[in-house]
Amino acid sequence: MAEGVVSIVVPGLSNPIIQELKFLDGVGDKIEIGQTQLQIMQGYLKDADARQGRNEAIRIWVASVRDAAYDLEDVIETYVLKVAFKRKPNIGSDIEKITTKISQLSSIMPSLNLHQTRESGGDTYFQRQQERRIAYPHIVDSHVVGLAPGTEILATHLIKEKGPRVVSIWGMPGLGKTTLAKQVYHHGEVKRQFDCFAWVCVSQQCQGREVLKEILTKLISPTNEQRQKIEDLGKDQIAEWLWNTQRERKCLVVLDDIWTSDAWSSLQAGFPMNEQTGSRILLTTRNKEVTSYADKNGFLFEPQSLNDDESWELFEKIAMFETKDHKIYEHKNELGTEMLQHCKGLPLAITVLAGILARKDTVDEWNTVHKNVYAYIRRGIDLGPNYKVSYDNLPYYLKLCFLYLAHFPEDYEIPVSTLTKLWMAEGFISSALVEVMEDVSYMCLSELVGRCMVQVGKHGMSKKIKTCHLHDLMRDLCMLKAKEENFLHIINYSAAVEIKQTSNGRVRRLAIKTIEAYCPGRDENYGHNSKALRSLLRDFTLLRVLKFEGMNVSKFKLPNEIGNLVHLRFLSVKNGHIQAVPSSIANLVCLQTLDLRNHCWEIKIPNRNVFSKMEKLRHIYLPFRPSGGEKRLLFATEAVNLHTVVNIYIQASSDLYDFVKLTNIRKLGVICGGEEKEKGTNIIFKHLHSLSVDSRFKGLPIPWNIVLSCPKICKLRLHGEITELPEDLLCLRNLTKLTLSGFGNLKDDHIKVLEKLPSLRMLFASVGIFQASLVCSEGGFPFLEFLSLYSLLEFKEWKVEKGAMPSLCRLHIEYCPDLEAVPDGLQYITTLKELTIKRMLSEFCSRLGEGGEDFYKIQHVQSVIITNISPNRPG
Template sequence: MNWDFVDFCPSATSYMNGTETSIVAFKRKPNILTWFTGIFIKGVNLHRIGSDIKKITTEISQLSLIIPSFNLHQTRESGGDTFFQRQQERRIAYPHIVDPHVVGLARGTEILATHLIKEKGPRVVSIWGMGGLGKTTLAKQVYHHGDVKRHFNCFAWVCISQQCQAREVLEEILTKLISPTNEQRQEIAKLKIDQIAERLWNTQRERKCLVVLDDIWTSDAWISLQAGFPINEETESRILLTTRNKEVISYADKKGFLFEPQSLNDDESWELFEKRAMYGMENTNPKIYEQKKELGMEMLQHCKGLPLAITVLAGLLNRKDTVDEWTTVHKNIDAYIRRGTDLGSNSIGEGYEGVSWWLELSYDSLSYHLKLCFLHLAHFPEDYEIPVSTLTKLWMAEGFISFAPAKEMEDVSYRCLSELVGRCMVQVGKHGSSKKIKTCRLHDLMRDLCTLKAKEGNFLHIINYYAAAEIKPTPTDRVRRLAIYLDDTVDAYSPGKDENYGHVRSLLYFGHHYCMDSKVLRSLFKNFTLLRVLKFEIMYGREFKLPDEVGNLVHIRFLSLKDSLIKAVPSSIANLVCLHTLDLRSRNRCIKIPNRNVFSKMEKLRHIYLPSGHNARDKRLLFATEAMNLHTVVNFGIQAFDLDDFVKLTNLRKLGVIIFDGGEKKEKGTNIVFKHLQSLLVDSHLEDLAIPWNIVLSCPNIYKLGLRGKITELPKDLMCLRNLTKLTLREFGNLKDDHIKVLEKLPSLRMLFALSGNFPAHLICSKGGFPFLEFLSLYWLNFKEWKVEKGAMPSLCKLHIALCFGLEALPDGLQYITTLKELTIKEVPSEFCRRLGEGGEDFYKIQHVQSVIITNIGA
């Protein structure tokens, strides 16, 4: 299937060709009725096109859900059984067959067994993880655990899989729990589904039953079964379920216990591999054994700790006796792991043994738009930490979220990512201060599937300069998306006209500090006029002006030139009226923007990042009055206390303002309330101004606040910011004792960063202060003594201190903060280090901390 997304504008023009001609003819006549008729006809046609596109997209989405069940690529007949039926049979796990070679499951087995037999414990205990992680194997270990067998008196294990037939499943569970006679079986077979559900429900209330629902895929499957389970009743029966989809767990029991198995570490991976692939080889030729061991350990690196991948590889090698055969597998290791068979094999089981088949089941279950979002992840290099903020904006620019209302596109885009995470297809990297996902990544084997599917559908073409051998020739088909991986040895690459890239809609560059100049950019802007997405970041070399040809990109929705050396932006940038996201944050702080009206025609603008230049007055820019969906404005210059420029931008979620002195310091805009704003940065240090608190207090729901500039007061109204979890203070001058008392009473503060300023000479954190603070970072601060009273900072987990030369010693009170797990102290005198070392007079203060890193000034 080709995943080229419809280019709506050209298609619409082609579709209405005749109508467009008639409209031009009408315009030549001064008949106003005819003119309005033409406009009406054009509007009707546009509406019809939009309806047709929406209908087609919906049908594709529905078809994409059922096509995998037909397996059109591999339909085969054998003895009356369809390929799909055999596929289902392959996935059934038989509870009486227990794998003798299990590694790394002991801890998880004990935890799960304990929760299942706990008095008044959770009704539902869940195992959640990606395909191949060993969920079913772990469930079997729990199912046969001695304490579990003794605790329950009725057991049932059913494999749900993707095609859940509710009546059959409920009947199977009931039959296994009550062990009916033949006569009772016949009676049950005649019951309706509601009668079976009621009898199953009563059975679990009256007895101690353990029901294992293995491989349940969707919340709909659970909903169809839930009438048979007394989840909200007092009962000693329990449910153990395994799933790849976290949504299922929230439907089954929000108060239940969730266990997420982890990938195996290197030692565990080798232990599992050795048991399966090298069992009994110890007595063979030692030299051959060592050669196989070396090859095996190298091949294990490609499995990334996934038990299924290790088992597949071990099973394949276990059938190969010679070192040469192992070497052959080693040369094409990725392909062997994906397929699980010898390359070129035409065996009946081909496609079942490998990792790709198991992971592809997750892909097949995705809706149409989620498949697009998943395939888009193939753009990013291996092990790349993907910023979620950028990713969701890219999805929006590509049109993957076009079904969502305009105001909700960011939220829907994030929910799409969350669903991919919930389905174990995407891994979480870091969480932000508001607990939302900040970065994400793909497991290597899931990325293999992603790139394979992207290639099959001509969704994306990758030019990889990281490894010259991976550079692929120019594709013969029209490619819509192009990703280019550059290393330090390659200048920025610009495909030429003869390379069949004229239809590219998306162009993303990846690399560290690659060389760029205006000539290459000019070439891009001339040859890729249909671009919707251009990510061209971290360019180094000489400073350059952004070429005038940027105005050719009239279809562009996402343009990022972040961390480049651009010194000026041309007035032609005003032509980019389709822009959703514009990122001009530059390493050159003096970037010149032509005039204050340059963005006034960009009605679709949602996110704009300006450089943090020192001339804030030049950045007091005007936005289109129709740009009501502006969510992000960063590094926008405003006169002190003046919020007039933002009166109509009440949907803002992230705002960064640079304060300049306009002479008049009358507070304005105090009645403006930005109820949707989540992140606020106020920078007043360039003109040595005090922080204007009216701006801060106009944002009652912010999660993150950054202040750079003099703090002459800390108003008590700051405590009204009930959601504030992260606070950064930078170049703040002198804080006083009463300022600290306000800070430590902030109701939700979890992260505090203080950089380049002066604390009170004798800093005191009082009892009960900073009740929820988890991370405290003190950098380049001037204070002498620090006292932490017992009961202060009771939730602190991480403490980082650097370049605080005046600090004489750590406070005694740290010994009472039992939650402290990580302490990092950098650039302190040698004597300071000695006192904190084991045996030193201050060691008692930190001896309970798990991770301690201390470096002195000379280190």
């Protein structure tokens, strides 16, 4: 990982403030020499990183380079901050030690023969890996489960007369991509459709000429004379011959396990991609980018993990066999079912586990495997050729992002918005001036997903990834590489001991896990132990990330020592019982993200200027109930990259004038503390995507002038006294998600505004007296996909006309005790796939059951979930 570290550190040495170091005797020259030497070494570090696992000397050298780069970054940043605080730093001797070490490491480099490694040795290693992964099309797997639907879908696209030129199978290692491709390759209709066939396994280091030669040879079945001619041809001539062959005949070429877009680029000259031909390409890959690069109009198929029944069917075919002893069979059945849970539906893992058990006859042997099942699976799959090469093939910045996921617990759904901010705080993300760092960070996540290193959890309504997680096998790889690279150290911490004594001094990231909470970061998570926190703040002054969330101690004040952590980029004390932050928090001038959200307690903020020096601030989440909220908080005028401001307390819309000047602001959350007296407002937020307005504590009406000053918002959340919905809301043409909470005396004509919103896809209506009639007219809510109705009292009348809500997929109804029945018009909404009923009266629910009065309205819905049924009212 030295390549990634050096790639982050070297650009930072160009900071203009560092030029002041030239006035220190010889120090400026030493930094320039160290910077130059790091840049030179950077060209060889990718080879060194890949080879260190097989050469102890290189491993030690790589670790030393990484540590020296980190040390130089630390001392330079300390200097920059001291200059910013108008202090006179004395760091000449520290820099000299580090740059001397870098010079020594540079002088050692030739002896490591890294030039030779790049030119020859590396190829041999990857060839060995390729040999272990190679798949032969004539060897058809005897145990195949769950592939029939995918086989038919793929075969249909391949044999279409005007079908896609390229058909792709994309997924993580072990998902059965190659097995599925074989099924398609031997499909009867496919065999009849094409004249000639070629199957090639594309190595990680793709040799374009050799692959094209192999394809051509398999397609034309050459004579000895033609073979010799092919051997004598250059790549361009082979490509032309292959091109013409596919134009003249119907050819099916399978490119199995193609890794990169560059690999496709080295082959595409041999394929007539821009002409109408009967030839087709079927490719398998673990990198989604390859599929669109090969053919943006191609067909992409992603195999899914096996479900429980399919998993058992595959397992049973391999591992289980008939025995006269019924008890033994049942015992094995029980053990096998439990062990299968560790496979998570991955065919390779199931096959490996079943293969191991097939050689174990007794129940005792099965019990032995059961006790260490995951170790058996990992050993059988071998994280080396199947997974490590995926990691080695990542660019350095993605390696850093991937390793950072080792912080998170097993099976944890990682919030993407938090993860991308943490990557930014660590310095993993850089961007050009035209790019927003948040967008670059999200693209890094998308690329990891595209390479099957990370799995998607949930999508938001904008189709962006909302949560993600690691498959168990990928998490094993992540933990293994993080340990190898000394990237992260994880310890369990419960006693009130000095943190400094528990950690290795060379560890850059320390994850300390407790029962109370989990908080990832560069150094992190100390439960509710205040002594541990003070130790952290005193001893770890170079911290960049600190998440100290969910603390259970009441009346706790964040220690004044927090101001010592001047290197912090990310600080979160969310959902704790912290009642005050000290004035020393103003020292945290490097902060990018500050999260003080707390729904239970007031948090005292010392003065209105506390954030005024935080010029690098991008995301700030203020306490939900700020103490002394009447004070207008001031932010740094230079904080031009301020992206998120949540829970800002205002007395009037004029308090928002300062934020209008910040053109990068995307998300704004406002808490209203005074009734809006202005009828209109001159403020316009041209760039805002998300707005939240909360006026519930003062019992105030919604300040519509603020809402209407944000013409491009996509998400709007209103919480307060909602007594009207003005027609002017229809000007919000980009609004896709609307949350309304706190109804009172709303009129029927106000409700009609909602169904006319041109882009609305999600509507949450909750809490309050809802006496208006909800009428969904024909053609109303044209794009609404999700509707939630929660805790609406006196809500009785709901009518859905035929043709209303033609896109509705999900409907949630919870605790609306006065609603007697679902509307008749639901029967016409054929797109409705999921209906959830919760905490509704027994009478209401019984009408929806099979044979009930309202069953005909929802019988077409695939998933109907009715839970927490309430008893009927007396009488």
